Amino acid sequence: MKMQASLLHEPGRPLEVADLDLEGPKEDEVMVRMIATGVCHSCLHVVDGSWTGFPMPMVLGDEGAGIVEEIGPGVRHVKPGDHVILSWAPACGRCHYCVTGLSHLCERQMPGKGVLMDGTSRMKIKGQTVYHYGPACSYASYSVMPASCAIPIRNDMPLEVAALIGCSVMTGVGSVINTAAVTPGASMAVFGTGGIGLNVIQGGTLVQAHPIIAVDINPAKLEYAKSFGATHTIDARKENPVEAIKDLTGRGADYSFVAVGNAQVINQAWDCLASRGQCLLIGLPPTGSTVTFDTGNLQSNERILRGCKYGSARTWDDFPRMVELYLAGKLKIDELVTRRFDLEGANEAFDALSAGEVARGLIVF
Numbered sequence: 001m002k003m004q005a006s007l008l009h010e011p012g013r014p015l016e017v018a019d020l021d022l023e024g025p026k027e028d029e030v031m032v033r034m035i036a037t038g039v040c041h042s043c044l045h046v047v048d049g050s051w052t053g054f055p056m057p058m059v060l061g062d063e064g065a066g067i068v069e070e071i072g073p074g075v076r077h078v079k080p081g082d083h084v085i086l087s088w089a090p091a092c093g094r095c096h097y098c099v100t101g102l103s104h105l106c107e108r109q110m111p112g113k114g115v116l117m118d119g120t121s122r123m124k125i126k127g128q129t130v131y132h133y134g135p136a137c138s139y140a141s142y143s144v145m146p147a148s149c150a151i152p153i154r155n156d157m158p159l160e161v162a163a164l165i166g167c168s169v170m171t172g173v174g175s176v177i178n179t180a181a182v183t184p185g186a187s188m189a190v191f192g193t194g195g196i197g198l199n200v201i202q203g204g205t206l207v208q209a210h211p212i213i214a215v216d217i218n219p220a221k222l223e224y225a226k227s228f229g230a231t232h233t234i235d236a237r238k239e240n241p242v243e244a245i246k247d248l249t250g251r252g253a254d255y256s257f258v259a260v261g262n263a264q265v266i267n268q269a270w271d272c273l274a275s276r277g278q279c280l281l282i283g284l285p286p287t288g289s290t291v292t293f294d295t296g297n298l299q300s301n302e303r304i305l306r307g308c309k310y311g312s313a314r315t316w317d318d319f320p321r322m323v324e325l326y327l328a329g330k331l332k333i334d335e336l337v338t339r340r341f342d343l344e345g346a347n348e349a350f351d352a353l354s355a356g357e358v359a360r361g362l363i364v365f
């Protein structure tokens, strides 16, 4: 079938809306009609070339929601018409990590960049292969993905809102409630208050962390962070965030979260910790980045440096849980969407994101 997608031909070049041929779902795959997709920083890293090694041309997008259009052989958990949130972490359901509640670390990984589980793509333009950014690329009116990437949710949840649960909400809130398992009254410092950082902050609000200190270099974003529950804000261009966090907490932060892809910020997030404090890396700096730090603090203060992938999402349980929290008024998602675009507006959406103008841009189909 024909569908429309926003195509990246090479990094640094504007995306282009094109008509693509889409093959139907094969075994254990589903086709989803996209309703909305968020504009995520990870895709911006591919567009601006700071993350490398992706086959082109490619359809980007890793945060979407839609309606199941067609299912391939062997798919039983959804049927056409079901509402789903897309996950970018396929899970086999049987490996060591899947069966121990860590399906985001599933051992059955994609066979290569840009393809589905069988090593091929479902998309073509004029006979030439078009690659999938992730297993569930979402800048397309229709997308075929592994069945485990289509997570069913209740159909009274607005799908435009649900789209954001697929990456930024899950990653940010999950980093607090799943990965770090922050307890009430623990102090948190959040570096970077974009789409992910705001969700780290609201994760802290959910578990009643205190204080929740937001650090950024954009005063407008810091103001926004307060509405998501930040109790204190630090403009890192005006004051030293490490000293300011130590002043506010007395002994340093119990948890620091790096929600920005900048290696220098990792050092600040490490230096602001209390003894036994934990620094979680969510944002990924450019490909090949390294950081150095004083090992003395690691050993004598028992600090922990920890990676955080996808908020340690158990997507099948966590997505519906996020939906329930939203519908109960305990999770802000509408407020994350600062601008809406159509598929033609993808370039504008990336410009707005890199200029720090938006918490989250949303492409609506």
Ligand SMILES: [Zn+2]
Pocket: 040, 041, 042, 043, 062, 063, 167, 168
């Ligand atoms: Zn993302």
Ligand SMILES: [Zn+2]
Pocket: 091, 092, 093, 094, 095, 096, 097, 098, 099, 103, 105, 106, 107, 108
């Ligand atoms: Zn697995």
